[in-house]
Amino acid sequence: MRTHRCGEVRPEDVGRRVRVCGWVSRRREHGEHLAFVDLRDHTGLVQCVVPGTVDVRSEYVLAVEGVVRARPAGTANPDLATGEVEIQECTVEVLSVAEPPPFAVDDRVDADEHLRIRYRFVDLRRPRMQANLRLRAVINAALRAGMERQGFCEVETPLLWAPTPEGAREFVVPSRLQHGTCYVLPQSPQLAKQLLMVGGMDRYYQIARCLRDEDLRADRQFEFTQLDVEASFVGQEDVLRFVSEAVLDAAERATGTRPSEIERLTWAEAMDRFGTDKPDLRFGMELVDLTAVFAGTEVRALAAPCVKGIVVEGGGETTRSRLDQLTDQARQLGGKGLAWFRVLPTGEGGTGLDGPLARFLTEDDVAGLLVATGAAAGDLVLVVADEHLTVCTVLGRLRVLLGGRPVSEGPYRFAWIVDFPLFEGIDGDGNPVAAHHPFTMPHPDDLDRLESDPTSVRSQSYDLVLNGWELGSGSVRIHRADVQSRIFAVLGIGPEEAESRFGFLLGAFRHGAPPHAGFAVGIDRLVAIFAGEESIREVIAFPKTQSGSDPMTGAPKPVAPRVMADLGLREVPAPE
RNA sequence: GGACCUGUGGUGCAGCCUGGAGUGCACGCCGGCCUGUCAAGCCGGAGGUCGCGGGUUCAAAUCCCGUCAGGUCCGCCA
Numbered sequence: 235m236r237t238h239r240c241g242e243v244r245p246e247d248v249g250r251r252v253r254v255c256g257w258v259s260r261r262r263e264h265g266e267h268l269a270f271v272d273l274r275d276h277t278g279l280v281q282c283v284v285p286g287t288v289d290v291r292s293e294y295v296l297a298v299e300g301v302v303r304a305r306p307a308g309t310a311n312p313d314l315a316t317g318e319v320e321i322q323e324c325t326v327e328v329l330s331v332a333e334p335p336p337f338a339v340d341d342r343v344d345a346d347e348h349l350r351i352r353y354r355f356v357d358l359r360r361p362r363m364q365a366n367l368r369l370r371a372v373i374n375a376a377l378r379a380g381m382e383r384q385g386f387c388e389v390e391t392p393l394l395w396a397p398t399p400e401g402a403r404e405f406v407v408p409s410r411l412q413h414g415t416c417y418v419l420p421q422s423p424q425l426a427k428q429l430l431m432v433g434g435m436d437r438y439y440q441i442a443r444c445l446r447d448e449d450l451r452a453d454r455q456f457e458f459t460q461l462d463v464e465a466s467f468v469g470q471e472d473v474l475r476f477v478s479e480a481v482l483d484a485a486e487r488a489t490g491t492r493p494s495e496i497e498r499l500t501w502a503e504a505m506d507r508f509g510t511d512k513p514d515l516r517f518g519m520e521l522v523d524l525t526a527v528f529a530g531t532e533v534r535a536l537a538a539p540c541v542k543g544i545v546v547e548g549g550g551e552t553t554r555s556r557l558d559q560l561t562d563q564a565r566q567l568g569g570k571g572l573a574w575f576r577v578l579p580t581g582e583g584g585t586g587l588d589g590p591l592a593r594f595l596t597e598d599d600v601a602g603l604l605v606a607t608g609a610a611a612g613d614l615v616l617v618v619a620d621e622h623l624t625v626c627t628v629l630g631r632l633r634v635l636l637g638g639r640p641v642s643e644g645p646y647r648f649a650w651i652v653d654f655p656l657f658e659g660i661d662g663d664g665n666p667v668a669a670h671h672p673f674t675m676p677h678p679d680d681l682d683r684l685e686s687d688p689t690s691v692r693s694q695s696y697d698l699v700l701n702g703w704e705l706g707s708g709s710v711r712i713h714r715a716d717v718q719s720r721i722f723a724v725l726g727i728g729p730e731e732a733e734s735r736f737g738f739l740l741g742a743f744r745h746g747a748p749p750h751a752g753f754a755v756g757i758d759r760l761v762a763i764f765a766g767e768e769s770i771r772e773v774i775a776f777p778k779t780q781s782g783s784d785p786m787t788g789a790p791k792p793v794a795p796r797v798m799a800d801l802g803l804r805e806v807p808a809p810e
Numbered sequence: 811g812g813a814c815c816u817g818u819g820g821u822g823c824a825g826c827c828u829g830g831a832g833u834g835c836a837c838g839c840c841g842g843c844c845u846g847u848c849a850a851g852c853c854g855g856a857g858g859u860c861g862c863g864g865g866u867u868c869a870a871a872u873c874c875c876g877u878c879a880g881g882u883c884c885g886c887c888a
Binding site: 260262263264265266267268269270272279281283286291292305306308309311313314317320334335336337338340342343344345346347348349351398400401402403421424446447448449451452454566567667668669670671672674769779780781783785 | 813816817820821822837838839843844845846847848849850851879880881882883884885886887888
């Protein structure tokens with residue numbers, strides 16, 4: 235049907251008879267004798283010279299046959315890859331007519347996202363979306379190649395799975411053959427891949443769709459895609475190496491440069507320095523410990539087990555209303571408040587600090603704060619005093635709020651976060667909550683504190699972070715029944731409950747479970763960052779809106795009464 | 811469950827704060843002119859439930875309340 239793609243016609247083709255197919259991007263008429271038609275396909279544009287009498291309009295689908303000629307002197311278009319040539323003596327075949335598009339098929343005009351998703355089939359013709367989806371394919375291929383090269387075997391796992399009430403809310407699929415029972419769509423292939431290890435697959439990977447019925451965000455859709463990985467007879471170091479290899483391959487293919495080795499921080503260090511377990515390493519503004527400075531302070535607002543601060547360089551001009559706003563935000567994040575100090579030029583009377591608490595500080599306080607933070611005249615210092623974790627998380631948020639940059643902006647700063655705590659917080663029944671999942675292996679050095687001091691126990695789990703986004707997480711799994719029983723006991727899950735929830739997994743483990751460990755990388759986020767996008771919707775062909783609907787298909791929709799009956803379902807009024 | 815932002819011809823915006831005739835800009839669309847344009851140009855034209863409902867007012871795109879949709883975020887996401 236065609237000899238060339240539109241964007242690939244070149245001066246070497248001059249004199250050749252060619253046939254190209256594509257969409258009418260633009261038409262420039264010069265009377266009945268002459269019109270220029272820019273024909274577009276996924277490779278780009280080519281100019282076709284046609285008689286002015288040919289009736290073609292925007293987005294018509296054409297096959298154009300003609301002869302490639304150099305453009306007349308002075309009429310080349312340096313902005314086009316095909317700008318030195320054009321197709322002349324054209325015969326035009328209209329393959330499809332088209333209504334005027336609902337918005338311009340053009341990267342220079344940014345249409346409303348709702349419209350773009352409703353008419354996604356038109357939106358996808360834009361170079362931006364073409365580039366994003368093709369980059370995604372390149373990254374998928376690189377990840378696959380990286381895993382294959384390391385001896386991993388791709389295995390598909392079921393989408394119809396059993397409910398495992400734990401973690402994210404699951405999408406439920408009613409059974410037609412057994413009324414009153416349901417499958418669920420997997421939040422991830424977590425349990426399936428562990429069973430593959432018991433099954434001797436040794437090294438498994440999959441580019442797997444995961445489904446979670448949780449609220450949507452710029453970096454979260456109901457359905458998302460992970461590079462899912464699991465390997466037997468390996469430990470944490472092996473997994474980090476496998477995944478680093480594949481991800482750095484993908485980064486290299488996407489950006490043309492291979493990032494240097496991925497640096498590593500412990501969870502404790504990340505929290506201490508950046509106030510988050512997904513630190514953005516592209517900028518400083520690290521948290522500074524001021525606990526010692528204010529150890530004996532008389533200022534009640536600063537008397538706390540932990541005091542830390544961040545310096546906003548040049549932030550001295552921040553308005554009072556903005557500072558009040560930040561204080562409110564600090565409270566919403568769980569802090570008692572926010573102390574702020576403007577650093578004044580030295581020598582101008584008093585303390586050198588300005589702010590509501592400044593006049594209560596001693597000279598030693600001021601000197602200590604300035605030395606510890608290194609703040610200079612014109613800077614703003616934000617201080618939070620509270621429990622250690624609260625101080626860190628509040629300042630961590632403020633740090634990103636005040637110093638953060640768009641996630642996709644270079645440079646790309648990967649980080650491994652290791653040594654996560656095994657448990658985070660305490661649930662309503664007074665039991666610790668698993669930070670990762672209940673099959674995560676505790677750190678061997680901490681195993682003897684599992685019962686006596688559970689919240690101090692580290693786990694063998696690890697996250698991959700890029701520019702402040704969590705790209706993925708993984709862990710070494712528990713393969714020994716005795717350790718697993720102890721974990722369940724600490725979590726307050728009795729043997730019977732464990733059996734009913736995870737029986738098939740625990741049963742499998744009784745048949746010979748190899749030590750194993752794994753990881754999963756969020757591909758949507760990885761692609762978005764390399765595509766220069768702030769939302770994963772831009773790298774998904776057919777995304778949903780924040781309320782979970784699809785303006786193109788109208789999903790979710792009611793189903794016919796017959797379908798409901800087949801499934802044994804009846805709609806009931808929503809509870810008040 | 812909550813906070814904030816947005817909603818105006820097909821598209822993107824301005825108008826809203828400070829109420830006074832659906833007013834404006836750019837693109838697109840339709841028709842005409844035009845033989846070297848390239849986001850072509852020139853002339854003419856069509857196209858509106860100012861998201862929806864209610865309230866205040868002599869008068870509402872504009873102010874108030876509610877609601878719907880989209881977005882950003884908090885909660886949520888083992």
